[in-house]
Amino acid sequence: MEQLDLLLQPAWLVAAALLALLGVALGSTWRWRQSALFHAWIWAGVALLANGVIWLAQARDGVSLAARYAGLVLALCPSIAVLGARQPGAAAWHFVVVGFAALAALPLLEQPWRSPEWHLDAPRSLLLSAVMVISWLNYLPTRLAWVISGLAWSVGWQLTLLVSPQQRNALLPVADWCTAAGLWWATLNSMVWTCAARMRQRGRTHLPTLAQHSECDAPTAVELELIHVLWHEIRDGWGLVWAWRVRELAQSAARHARLPGELRWSGLCCASESSDFQRAATDDLPATRTAKAAAESDAPVPVSSAEPSQVLWKWLQIMEAVTRRFAPPSHAPTYAWIREHLLSAQRDGGSDCPTRRQQ
Secondary structure (H helix, E strand, O other), X not given: OHHHHHHOOHHHHHHHHHHHHHHHHHHHXXXXXXXXXXXXXXXXXXXXXXXXXXXXXXXXXOOOHHHHXXXXXXXXXXXXXXXXXXXXXXXXXXXXXXXXXXXXXXXXXXXXXXXXOOOOOHHHHHHHHHHHHHHHHHHOOOOOHHHHHHHHHHHHHHHHHHOOOOOHHHHHHHHHHHHHHHHHHHHHHHHHHHHHHHHHHHHHHHOHHHHHOOOOHHHHHHHHHHHHHHHHXXXXXXXXXXXXXXXXXXXXXXXXXXXXXXXXXXXXXXXXXHHHHHHHHHOOOOHHHHHHHHHHHOOOOOOOOOOHHHHHHHHHHHHHXXXXXOOOOOOOHHHHHXXXXXXXXXXXXXXXXXXXXHO
């Protein structure tokens, strides 16, 4: 019973959750090894390993608050690394991450490590709080919202513990238990998200249109699915900051190519009713007037002569070109796997549709 009570201490639970998250991070590091996000996953692995060691030491013999703070600084480094996760420049961004870590670690040199009065001053606490909030907001609109919320919850409690020396004795057990709860919440959600991603990946290779049709409807479904997969990988991998920039670039290129459709946060929207209405309204207008009206309204010029499969194929080419600086299409893990399987299914069906001719 005493051993069970010992294992159920919050420090052991925190260490176990961190090591479980480390396993998930190692798998993601391998999957994204050919993309710019690889560097951010390296920082995540280092942070999880270091914090796991710190909390194992805390569970056995106890560690100083300064050691906890060092782990907290490392925990925020992946958020900084994501902001520079694009090529070229992803490797050089390590200097920015190291600079942030060095700046945030200055309190470790200003106070004795074993001092019971060790605390974090207001400027440094504001810096770490700002980084934590920005990283939380960056992934809040993505499928990783529950994971990042659990991590932010845990970091927030540890940060509160470090900036409140007067209430530390009463706050310490509460902060440790809340940290353990947040980390296990993030761990379980990351595992569920990983399993769901694998199930979606398998399910996308069995689209009904591929099995039931051999004409151009099948490649239309394939191309639209590939666009959504690539967009979701960028959106969920890089978060709001870079995904919104990718959306702006893709939308600008589509307007320049006079393609209908709009890339929204949920995916490519090809509203057939509105497109048909715009096409019918502009069939009798001169091309120059149509282009001018579209430019003034910041809307795409309708392409009345293009087949849906051709339009979606051009959208797919735009998405691959825009996202190449982040993850080359052949190395984006889920996208590359699904693209190979869906296009092989197309080739087996044999058709003269645009996607097959391109392949």
